[in-house]
Amino acid sequence: MDTIQILFFSLSALALFSAIMVLVSKNPVHSVLWLVAVFFAISGHYILLNAQFLAIVNLIVYAGAIMVLFLFVIMLMNLNADAEPRKNWMMKLAGVVSGGCFLMVMVSLVRQATELSGKAALMKTGEIGLIKNLGKALFSDFVIPFEISSVLFLSAMVGAVVIGKKD
Amino acid sequence: MTLLALDWILILEKLILIAIIVFASLGIALYTTFSERKVAAVLQDRPGPNRAGPMGLLQPLADGLKLIMKEEIIPNSASKALFILGPAMAMTAALMTCAVIPWSSSVELFGRKIDLQIADINIGILYVFGVVSMGVYGIMIGGWASNNKFSLMAALRGASQAISYELAMGLSLIAVLMISGSLSLKTIVDQQMAPGAWWNIVYQPLGFILFFICAMAECNRTPFDLPEAENELNMGYHQEYSSMKLGFYLFAEYVNMIMSSAVMASLYFGGYDVPFLDESSLAPNIAAIIGVLSLLTKIVIFLFLFMWIRWTIPRFRYDQLMNLGWKSLIPLALLNMLATGAVILWQQG
Numbered sequence: 472m473d474t475i476q477i478l479f480f481s482l483s484a485l486a487l488f489s490a491i492m493v494l495v496s497k498n499p500v501h502s503v504l505w506l507v508a509v510f511f512a513i514s515g516h517y518i519l520l521n522a523q524f525l526a527i528v529n530l531i532v533y534a535g536a537i538m539v540l541f542l543f544v545i546m547l548m549n550l551n552a553d554a555e556p557r558k559n560w561m562m563k564l565a566g567v568v569s570g571g572c573f574l575m576v577m578v579s580l581v582r583q584a585t586e587l588s589g590k591a592a593l594m595k596t597g598e599i600g601l602i603k604n605l606g607k608a609l610f611s612d613f614v615i616p617f618e619i620s621s622v623l624f625l626s627a628m629v630g631a632v633v634i635g636k637k638d
Numbered sequence: 639m640t641l642l643a644l645d646w647i648l649i650l651e652k653l654i655l656i657a658i659i660v661f662a663s664l665g666i667a668l669y670t671t672f673s674e675r676k677v678a679a680v681l682q683d684r685p686g687p688n689r690a691g692p693m694g695l696l697q698p699l700a701d702g703l704k705l706i707m708k709e710e711i712i713p714n715s716a717s718k719a720l721f722i723l724g725p726a727m728a729m730t731a732a733l734m735t736c737a738v739i740p741w742s743s744s745v746e747l748f749g750r751k752i753d754l755q756i757a758d759i760n761i762g763i764l765y766v767f768g769v770v771s772m773g774v775y776g777i778m779i780g781g782w783a784s785n786n787k788f789s790l791m792a793a794l795r796g797a798s799q800a801i802s803y804e805l806a807m808g809l810s811l812i813a814v815l816m817i818s819g820s821l822s823l824k825t826i827v828d829q830q831m832a833p834g835a836w837w838n839i840v841y842q843p844l845g846f847i848l849f850f851i852c853a854m855a856e857c858n859r860t861p862f863d864l865p866e867a868e869n870e871l872n873m874g875y876h877q878e879y880s881s882m883k884l885g886f887y888l889f890a891e892y893v894n895m896i897m898s899s900a901v902m903a904s905l906y907f908g909g910y911d912v913p914f915l916d917e918s919s920l921a922p923n924i925a926a927i928i929g930v931l932s933l934l935t936k937i938v939i940f941l942f943l944f945m946w947i948r949w950t951i952p953r954f955r956y957d958q959l960m961n962l963g964w965k966s967l968i969p970l971a972l973l974n975m976l977a978t979g980a981v982i983l984w985q986q987g
Contacts, residue, residue, distance in 0.1 A: 500720070500782060507775070527764045535771025535804075539778065539797055546782050546790060601760070602821060 479519060486512035499545045503538055510534040524602040647750075655756055659736050667892040668698045670941055674892075677945040705885040713878050717783040724780025725879065725886035731773035732893035738762040739900045740824045742910045742929035746922055754926060755824060762823040763811065766901055767804070770856060774800045776890065777858075777865060781875035792874035795956065796865030800856060802963040807852035809971035810845040813978040814838055814905055823901075827909030833916060837908040844974045846906045848967055853898040855963070857891060860948040864956060899940035900933065907936050 489508035496502045510533050517526035609617050672687070675697070679686025687694040712721055742754040759765060774797050781793020817838065818826045830837050839846050855862040866874030876887040903909060910929030911917075917925040954962065 498717075500717075504720075504775075504779070523759065523761045524764070527761050527768050530768040531764065531771055535768060535774070536801060539771075539774055539801060542778055542782075543794065543797065546778075546794065 475519060478515070482512045482515040482519070486516075500542065503541050503545060506541075507534045507538050510538070522601070524605055651750070651752055652756060655752070655754070656737075659741065659756065660733055663733065663736055663893055663896055664889075666896055666937075667889055668702065670892045670896065671701065671888075672698045673941070674945050674948075677942065678949045681946070681949045702885070705882050708881040710881040710883070711878075713785065715785040716878065717785070720779050720783035721878075722883070724776055724783055725876075725883045725890070726776075727779060728773065728776025728890040729886045729893070731769055731776055732890040732897065734769045734772075735766050735894075735897040735901070738765050738823055739897070739904060740827050740909055741933060742926045743917065744922065745926045754930065758822060758824045761821050763815070763821050763826075763901075763905070766823075767808065767811075771800075771804060773856075773890075773894070776887075777875050780879070780887065784875070784878035786878050788871045788873075789875050789877050792865045792871045792877075795871075796858060796875060799858075799862065799864060799959060799963075802960060803852040803855035803862075803967070806848055806963060806967035806971045807856065809968065809975055810842075810848040810852070811905070813842055813845045813971075813975050816975075816978050816982055817841055823904050823909070827904050827911065830908040831911040831917065837906065837911070837913075839906040842906065842974070842978070844970065845978075846902070848971050848974065849902060849905070851967065853902060854944065854947065855959075857894045857898060857944070859891075859895070859944055861951045861954050862959065863953060864959060895941060895944055896937060899937040899944070902940060903933060903936035909933060 486509055489505045489512060492505040493502045493509065496505060510529060514526040514529045514534075517523070517529060672694070676686045676694075687697040690696040690700045712718060737756040738759060740753075740755040740758070744751050744753045746752070777796040777800075778793045781789040781791075781796070784790075814826070815821060818829055820826060820829075826838075829835060858865050865871075866876070871877075876884055879887060910933040912928060912932045915928075917929065920928070
């Protein structure tokens with residue numbers, strides 16, 4: 472096992488453990504904090520793939536901004552462990568069955584994808600995750616989807632202002 | 639000596655460098671608390687702390703000892719793990735910034751060329767941003783885990799303030815990045831050091847003022863100290879904290895100030911550059927030492943500016959704070975960014 476493999480497996484273990492803790496935690500604030508740990512582990516994977524820009528943007532946007540807003544909402548709503556409604560066993564069973572179906576679809580999708588079969592991830596090489604190449608790709612090959620998504624963000628922002636405005 | 643295909647001497651070298659920088663930052667932060675009280679005393683025309691040691695120089699040690707000796711109280715209704723995690727995260731986030739700051743050029747010791755920067759990563763300044771955005775968690779977790787209404791209010795204020803001012807900070811930063819074309823702090827400093835080159839403050843005066851205001855807000859300094867407004871919120875998010883946990887929160891603020899001063903010096907004031915001196919004509923070790931002293935001087939000037947403002951300007955009201963952030967700083971930063979882009983395009987022809 473070389474260094475990259477050790478890093479890969481420890482990051483994966485951290486990601487899986489934190490993801491499970493997100494679900495198991497009774498307290499929503501703890502769940503959010505475990506989710507932040509998941510983002511950290513995923514950013515570590517991005518760095519292993521030589522995509523430092525993606526890694527740090529993942530941290531700034533998701534862990535630094537969106538999760539803080541999640542915490543805001545949870546803290547203001549004062550959700551406690553006992554405020555969570557009790558679900559009966561039928562609901563739980565339905566959840567397990569649908570979740571299992573989704574997992575099966577995902578696994579079969581990844582296994583059958585021709586782009587992925589028989590290929591290993593490029594560790595420490597590959598240039599697309601660096602800011603220069605990413606910027607060039609976004610503003611040349613993918614310029615239309617990029618601009619359309621920015622219009623989408625703008626409309627979401629206008630919508631938030633309209634909802635928040637006192638009339 | 640290779641195990642796991644790693645250069646273990648490099649790791650040892652980096653560990654020593656990390657230890658030196660972390661302890662130096664903590665030591666400077668210790669004496670920043672002292673100089674804060676002295677500066678406040680001068681501005682208010684009183685002698686300030688002068689009992690412990692000659693000229694009161696042992697005062698910070700006495701303060702630290704007092705904090706350690708105090709009883710450690712964790713409230714019964716507090717969420718225990720998070721209550722401890724809060725100050726730890728605040729301190730970690732404050733100290734982690736020092737990893738990407740270029741403290742000086744490289745020195746040669748025992749035949750090895752040692753860079754006086756822990757890591758020259760190609761996303762340097764974004765890393766600083768990521769760490770700063772983690773600092774919010776220290777305040778939020780601490781305030782929430784205390785299970786106290788005042789603490790929670792302060793934590794929410796602190797977090798919303800940090801998020802609002804991060805935006806303007808990022809936008810004013812983009813203008814600098816457009817000029818330098820690099821995210822690495824080392825490259826940005828080297829460009830300003832090159833013979834004939836000017837410091838970035840010459841090209842970005844408005845950007846620097848915006849960045850400085852936002853840095854003050856991110857450090858929760860007066861006039862932006864709403865999260866710890868004593869007369870509204872008792873003491874703010876660290877009201878329930880005692881002993882060294884409180885010390886960590888108070889200390890993290892000073893470490894944050896030092897780190898943001900270092901970042902500002904690197905971005906706008908040439909980092910470890912000495913004006914009108916050609917460093918390449920000196921022996922590398924001497925140039926490195928002069929560089930460290932130069933950067934420290936700039937940091938001390940910024941720290942004095944922080945204190946000066948703190949003891950001169952009263953606190954903002956909450957709506958004034960939000961208005962300033964969203965309605966003045968962000969539009970100005972956008973304008974600055976557009977103007978910089980236009981000038982760069984015009985120069986390229």
